[in-house]
Amino acid sequence: MFPFKTSFTLDRKISKPLYLQLSNQFIQLIKEQKLPPKTKLPGSRTLAELLNIHRKTVVASYDELILQGWIESVAKKGTFVHSNLPLLHQTEFSKSNFTSEKQKTGFFFYKNEVFTSKNIIKDEAVMYLNDGVSDGRLTPIEEIARTYRRITNKKNVFNHLGYNSPYGNEKLRGVLVNYLNETRGLQVAKENVLITRGSQMGIWLSSQLLLKKGDVIVTGETNYASATTTFKNQQAIIKIVEVDENGIVTDNIEAICKKQQIKAVYVTSHHHHPTTVTLSAERRIHLLNLSTQYNFAIIEDDYDYDFNYNHAPILPLKSHDTNGNVIYIGSVCKTVAPVFRVGYLIASKEFVDEAASRRKIVDRQGDELLELTFADFIHSGDLDRHIRKVMKIYKQRRDLFCNLFSKELNAFFQFEKPKGGMAIWAILNKKYSWKQVVKEAQKHKLIIGDFNRYDMGNLKHNGIRIGFASYTEAEIYELIFRFKKTMFAIKDSL
Amino acid sequence: MFPFKTSFTLDRKISKPLYLQLSNQFIQLIKEQKLPPKTKLPGSRTLAELLNIHRKTVVASYDELILQGWIESVAKKGTFVHSNLPLLHQTEFSKSNFTSEKQKTGFFFYKNEVFTSKNIIKDEAVMYLNDGVSDGRLTPIEEIARTYRRITNKKNVFNHLGYNSPYGNEKLRGVLVNYLNETRGLQVAKENVLITRGSQMGIWLSSQLLLKKGDVIVTGETNYASATTTFKNQQAIIKIVEVDENGIVTDNIEAICKKQQIKAVYVTSHHHHPTTVTLSAERRIHLLNLSTQYNFAIIEDDYDYDFNYNHAPILPLKSHDTNGNVIYIGSVCKTVAPVFRVGYLIASKEFVDEAASRRKIVDRQGDELLELTFADFIHSGDLDRHIRKVMKIYKQRRDLFCNLFSKELNAFFQFEKPKGGMAIWAILNKKYSWKQVVKEAQKHKLIIGDFNRYDMGNLKHNGIRIGFASYTEAEIYELIFRFKKTMFAIKDSL
Numbered sequence: 012m013f014p015f016k017t018s019f020t021l022d023r024k025i026s027k028p029l030y031l032q033l034s035n036q037f038i039q040l041i042k043e044q045k046l047p048p049k050t051k052l053p054g055s056r057t058l059a060e061l062l063n064i065h066r067k068t069v070v071a072s073y074d075e076l077i078l079q080g081w082i083e084s085v086a087k088k089g090t091f092v093h094s095n096l097p098l099l100h101q102t103e104f105s106k107s108n109f110t111s112e113k114q115k116t117g118f119f120f121y122k123n124e125v126f127t128s129k130n131i132i133k134d135e136a137v138m139y140l141n142d143g144v145s146d147g148r149l150t151p152i153e154e155i156a157r158t159y160r161r162i163t164n165k166k167n168v169f170n171h172l173g174y175n176s177p178y179g180n181e182k183l184r185g186v187l188v189n190y191l192n193e194t195r196g197l198q199v200a201k202e203n204v205l206i207t208r209g210s211q212m213g214i215w216l217s218s219q220l221l222l223k224k225g226d227v228i229v230t231g232e233t234n235y236a237s238a239t240t241t242f243k244n245q246q247a248i249i250k251i252v253e254v255d256e257n258g259i260v261t262d263n264i265e266a267i268c269k270k271q272q273i274k275a276v277y278v279t280s281h282h283h284h285p286t287t288v289t290l291s292a293e294r295r296i297h298l299l300n301l302s303t304q305y306n307f308a309i310i311e312d313d314y315d316y317d318f319n320y321n322h323a324p325i326l327p328l329k330s331h332d333t334n335g336n337v338i339y340i341g342s343v344c345k346t347v348a349p350v351f352r353v354g355y356l357i358a359s360k361e362f363v364d365e366a367a368s369r370r371k372i373v374d375r376q377g378d379e380l381l382e383l384t385f386a387d388f389i390h391s392g393d394l395d396r397h398i399r400k401v402m403k404i405y406k407q408r409r410d411l412f413c414n415l416f417s418k419e420l421n422a423f424f425q426f427e428k429p430k431g432g433m434a435i436w437a438i439l440n441k442k443y444s445w446k447q448v449v450k451e452a453q454k455h456k457l458i459i460g461d462f463n464r465y466d467m468g469n470l471k472h473n474g475i476r477i478g479f480a481s482y483t484e485a486e487i488y489e490l491i492f493r494f495k496k497t498m499f500a501i502k503d504s505l
Numbered sequence: 506m507f508p509f510k511t512s513f514t515l516d517r518k519i520s521k522p523l524y525l526q527l528s529n530q531f532i533q534l535i536k537e538q539k540l541p542p543k544t545k546l547p548g549s550r551t552l553a554e555l556l557n558i559h560r561k562t563v564v565a566s567y568d569e570l571i572l573q574g575w576i577e578s579v580a581k582k583g584t585f586v587h588s589n590l591p592l593l594h595q596t597e598f599s600k601s602n603f604t605s606e607k608q609k610t611g612f613f614f615y616k617n618e619v620f621t622s623k624n625i626i627k628d629e630a631v632m633y634l635n636d637g638v639s640d641g642r643l644t645p646i647e648e649i650a651r652t653y654r655r656i657t658n659k660k661n662v663f664n665h666l667g668y669n670s671p672y673g674n675e676k677l678r679g680v681l682v683n684y685l686n687e688t689r690g691l692q693v694a695k696e697n698v699l700i701t702r703g704s705q706m707g708i709w710l711s712s713q714l715l716l717k718k719g720d721v722i723v724t725g726e727t728n729y730a731s732a733t734t735t736f737k738n739q740q741a742i743i744k745i746v747e748v749d750e751n752g753i754v755t756d757n758i759e760a761i762c763k764k765q766q767i768k769a770v771y772v773t774s775h776h777h778h779p780t781t782v783t784l785s786a787e788r789r790i791h792l793l794n795l796s797t798q799y800n801f802a803i804i805e806d807d808y809d810y811d812f813n814y815n816h817a818p819i820l821p822l823k824s825h826d827t828n829g830n831v832i833y834i835g836s837v838c839k840t841v842a843p844v845f846r847v848g849y850l851i852a853s854k855e856f857v858d859e860a861a862s863r864r865k866i867v868d869r870q871g872d873e874l875l876e877l878t879f880a881d882f883i884h885s886g887d888l889d890r891h892i893r894k895v896m897k898i899y900k901q902r903r904d905l906f907c908n909l910f911s912k913e914l915n916a917f918f919q920f921e922k923p924k925g926g927m928a929i930w931a932i933l934n935k936k937y938s939w940k941q942v943v944k945e946a947q948k949h950k951l952i953i954g955d956f957n958r959y960d961m962g963n964l965k966h967n968g969i970r971i972g973f974a975s976y977t978e979a980e981i982y983e984l985i986f987r988f989k990k991t992m993f994a995i996k997d998s999l
Contacts, residue, residue, distance in 0.1 A: 080786035147666035156657035163650035172641035292574035348666040
């Protein structure tokens, strides 16, 4: 007979009811066919005695197993393992080593080399270079949390807890329309606004609607790597156009248009990513005219709008777009803190409607409570106050960073002090390679990251972006110090 | 000469600085070529007098325009509109009627008929049927908001405000592993967990990795409409299999496998969506064995796990998955409140890694503060307490709803009282049509919604889901009353 007494481990100390522990262990035995189909089970009184538990526990457990279809009760005969249950097959690897299940998959799936995803575990003693990100320590987290709390305390909060519009919260859409029309010269209405989780969702949605396999999109070379990755994912053909000190060369775009239909141009007009140059007025108009003449969309990713140190921000292309050709993408994540995933896509109503329906398929809706919080944060002027506050700090950091970088690392790099943004574009002298630098820097506890993403077209320009905004003055000194040690170590080894 | 005096409207009352108002209005005039290239601009003193503003304002404005490249300063000659600026072309429709821009797009983009996205404006006096959703009024919003506040008050909160892991917060991953292993019999580790924005993102990610154009996925008919839409979006071939009172008919899946390679089976094993039946133990094992034998993935969407009124929840297929074939998808949105977009996808490490990298392309990362809030909410036992509380209420509502529905509408519908979930599956007698019912119900202020989504395979079963959990007892009486008026009005008109 089956060793019922020793086959179960019941633990009164855990929160799971005993009857459930018992039935789940029965299921395990049944599916492994240690208790094969038609096996007669002991009566409830017998099993209760064997296991030293109350009879009612066994009865509840048997009831549960009958309900779930694992065992069956036959009148006047007793309780049996269900007669039709097949044996659950296990492959050899899963039998021999259960932990391997965590690694293995029993089916084929598509992998895509254009994506990488590393889970970096941070180390306090190490400094990390970044791409130009804000300093989390300056986030007005108290104001934001207070506003969030106030919103959840409202009597009508329940109206915001259910399934909501995939377009985003109505109030935030309205506040954004006023804010962007006033500050950026747009002339749009609520129906032109889709709230997203950040710029990346805007880029993805645009590429979903604009690009199918073989469609042509134009980007600069260099270009923002995540955008390029997104377009590659759509299997689009990416035509690369030169970027000079006035931004993307629109004459080259015109030359392409004369030969073939393009679907879109992706542009970071206000501080080209990664080189930080600004698209000139002449080219802005030229690009808008080309889009009208050749019927293509302009995806304008205005990630850097708020950050301008020498003069007022430059109005986006969207502010001159009277023909509905510009899809304008931005976010508050970059300005406030990346954790707050609130961004926007602004386009004609018909484009926004279609984008909203695509958005539903990956992410049913946004976070209405967070959206309400940011509607308040923008409407009250807190966002503008925050921007003014951090701009002063980032300007000081830029000046210090650029002075030190120039003074200490002049022999190794070429760079221009940027007029805006949160990063410099540092070009390493050709006699050195970033591979060397990354390797040596690690010894000095400086992590540089993936430098290849700045040269996806293999131009060998030897440049990377180095963010300055997220470091305090003391950290800037330390960072330059480590950089200097790195470069001199390389120089000495040559 | 150009009428400079009357061409500008400067307003001292708005927050935008005067010099910016002036330069933006200059830009407008220049791009419309009202001020054509090479036009000489008045000196700063002259313009200041004409406009009755300080000369410094004009100087600042000219500096700005020079920086942006709209005008140029020629030594000893003066200031001119930039000579190379092209005219910004406007199409006829944009010239004649600016508001049309909000509707029109100047380029082609792909529309997709499988998606619909309506922005429903709710009316208090009207009752809306739903698919089976929780009652927002029972959300433990105070506990959640308090936890959120506590997390944002922590000293180390700044570590959570930046760019984070696309896998989701580490703490929540750990808490979920313990919670799911203990309550649902899974045997997974942190590396098997990807935090998503809800089940829909999990379904989308799975379909991205499993399905390319022409690949085969099996679903039940009937099926959850959003899942079907997602698979169609991948241009997959959807093979439809019968669903009976024991769930999806696995013998039919086997028949398909014998003929062709399938990539995946999508299954809502614990209360089939929409018909609410439970997949039997026998079929569970059969399906798992088929997936091993024929190397396909099982996408198990366990949206209804927490809601079982008659017995303990049934362990998911994933709890028996020793071969790494089951992709397990769930969310806390459905259980707590849809506004909290926190869900999970659980699979082998290699699948999760790939899914994380795809997730980045639509949605860089989740909301770390919300994820920490839910880590706490689950770990503290608050989630379980909440479930126990609402389960009692939903059970009462189910009982009342089913009793009334049966008593008052017996002549028109066939339905079974469901053992779990938040909806019934109501089959309308064949002599009536839902089209009729929807139309008549509107007159009685009852909005039924899109009934077609329950019959995407055109089986003409005449069934729809009707949620009961979100209504109070008084609302249930009112809802059934309106339904009854609707049905008798139709009957009388026949």
